[in-house]
Amino acid sequence: MASITPRDIAFxxxxEILEKGKMSHLVLAAVLRKYAYLPKQDRAFLSRxxxxxxxxxxxxxAVLDRFSKIRCAKMKPPVRTILRMGVYQILQLDRVPDSAACNEAVRMAKARGLSGLSGFVNGVLRNISRNKDALVFEGPEKYCLPPWMIGLxxxxxxxxxxxxxxxxxxxxEPMTVRVNLDRALPDEVRDSLLAQGIRAVPIYGDGQVLALCGVDSPDRIDVLRDGRASVQDLSSSLAGDAAGIRPGDTVVDVCGAPGGKAIHAADILRGTGQVIVRDISGQKVELIRENIAASGxxxxxxxxxxxxAFDPSLEExxxxxxxxxxxxxxxVIGRKPDIRIRSTPxxxxxxxxxxxxxxxxxxxYVKPGGTLVYSTCTLTGAENEDNVRAFLAACPFSPVDIRGRLGTEFQEPSMAEGMLKLLPGEHPCDGFFICVMRRNDE
Structure with missing residues (x-):
């Protein structure tokens, strides 16, 4: 029996993702755990x-609809998946010969009992290969986003x-980590990473946030296993710094999975105060607890x-x-590409x-004089600025001037009104929105 290949695993x-609606990052994480024995090169190809x-x-x-007599939406799911994989390799992967993409697609079709359609698969993909240099993409095809999202x-x-x-x-986007300064110094963490063959590039906060190059399996990184650093995007780290947390504070993180911001808050507190982190499901909270245990x-x-649901025990x-x-x-479309096809107005x-x-x-839950940090990993006004305006009109809060809290790297005019919107292409991080507000003294 032939051994399973990265393409078979990817299929x-x-x-699971495109036909059954499961989230890509969860499916891929499970697959990489299951096939952890694969060589690094195969794991990288599988992920890509x-x-x-x-x-x-x-x-x-769109390309399949141009070159196939059968519309993509009318194809059988296995055939559609094989063809999508083939088109991706032909159009986007320069290191994969078109002939290999076509031959492997035919092999996969036959292996899945679709021998009668293998000629169709072969013909469509080879036709695309012959004509790919003449293809021009605009609008949704260019950005691989639905028209409504481009318009928004x-x-x-x-x-x-x-x-x-x-x-x-x-x-x-590279994997990024934040050094837990109560546990280690940035130089120490960088040296440890380098000893494992991972190059760390400082991107913020005197080396506290590092972009990693050469990561294969995060589960095997020493500084993450022993709590000297935590996986966290730069944008998420900024939310913790913007909050103005001080030693002795009580911090409540109300939607905290997987725990990055709460662990950051605990690090800022340097062993003082208390952080309470919550989420809606036991599964998410178990993940938070695992990350807390790793942090130490x-x-x-x-x-x-x-x-x-209001909790009276936390009031003020x-x-x-x-x-x-x-x-x-x-x-975070760059990290979770299925958002491109799942989100709707x-x-x-x-x-x-x-x-x-x-x-x-x-x-x-905020004491008079205390701070509320509202953040999202989205970019719509309806979920960000509009919500802030409605909240400030209804509740006893005022914006906090956060200029200076994020070093010299971030100096947007909106920070004077407590808000910062981070955009891929303009900032070295995911898209993110932060607003810091202070509860008025009563």
């Missing part, structure tokens, strides 16, 4: 093939900024709680409340309403 993963096929699926389907970005950001950002979504911090505890108990709320995730509307509901609950 199974893509069926899965995420790339999802990332470019709008373009792939253009209206809110302007055509030029929107174009730069949408192009930046295609650029691979003792001034932090995780609890299961629905952020939309928190110096800082972190509300990084459920959102459409349009800022209706979901954004519903999420905006949920965010307002949660804000209307959790502000009551």
């Amino acid at each position: 199974d993963a893509l069926i 093939l899965v995420l790339g096929t999802v990332e470019y699926v709008i373009r792939e389907d 970005f253009s209206r809110e950001l302007g055509n030029d900024r929107a174009s730069r950002m949408m192009e930046a979504f295609f650029r691979p 911090f003792s001034n932090i505890r995780a609890e299961v709680w629905d952020a939309a 108990k928190a110096d800082v409340v972190i509300a990084d709320l459920p959102c459409s995730g349009l800022g 209706e979901k954004i509307r519903d999420l905006s309403a949920l965010q307002r509901e949660i804000l209307g609950t959790v502000w009551r």
Whole structure:
């Protein structure tokens, strides 16, 4: 029996993602754990093939509709998946010969009992290969985004900024970690990473946030296993720094999975104060607890709680409340490509309403004079600035001038009003929104 190949594994993963609606990052993480024995080169190709096929699926389907007599939507799911993988390799992977992409697609079709369609698969892909240099992509096919999303970005950001950002979504983002300064110094962490063959490039905060090059399996990185550093995007780290947390504070993180911001808060507290981090499900909280255990911090505890439900025991108990709320995730499209095809205007509307509901609950945990940090990993006005304006009009809070809290790297005019919007293509991080507000003294 022939051994399973990275393409075979990718096919199974893509069926789960594109045909059954599962999230790409969860499926791929499970696959990489299952096939951890594969050589590093095979794991890298597998990851790229899965995420790339999802990332470019709008373009792939458009190309297939041009060259196939059968519309992509009418194809059998296994055939559609094999063809999408083939188109991705032909159009996007220069190191894969087109002949190999075609031959492997035919092999996969036959191996899955689709011998009668192998000629169709071969003909479509070879026709695309012959004509690929003449293909021109515009609009949704160019950016691999639905028309409504392109229109939204253009209206809110302007055509030029929107174009730069949408192009930046295609650029691979490195894995980033934040050094836990209560546990280690940045130079020590960089030396440890280098000893494992991982180059770390400082990108913020005197080396506290590092971009990593040469990562294969994060589970095997020593500084993450022993708590000297934590996986966290730069944008998420900025939310913790903007909060102005001080030693002795009580910090409540109301939607905290997987725990990065809460662990950052515990690090800032240097063993003082307390961090309470919550999320809605036991599974998410278990993940938080695993990350807390790895960090080694003792001034932090995780609890299961629905952020939309008021908890009287926390009323006016928190110096800082972190509300990084459920959102459409349009800022992290570069890391979670299935958002390109799953998000809808209706979901954004519903999420905006949920965010307002949660804000209307959790502000009551903030002491008079305390701080509320509202953040999302999305870029829509409905989920960000509009929610802030509605909240400030209804609740006893005022914006906090956060200029100077994020060093010299970030000096946007909006920071004077407590807000910072980070855009891929303009900032070295995911798309993100932060707003810091102070509860008025009563």
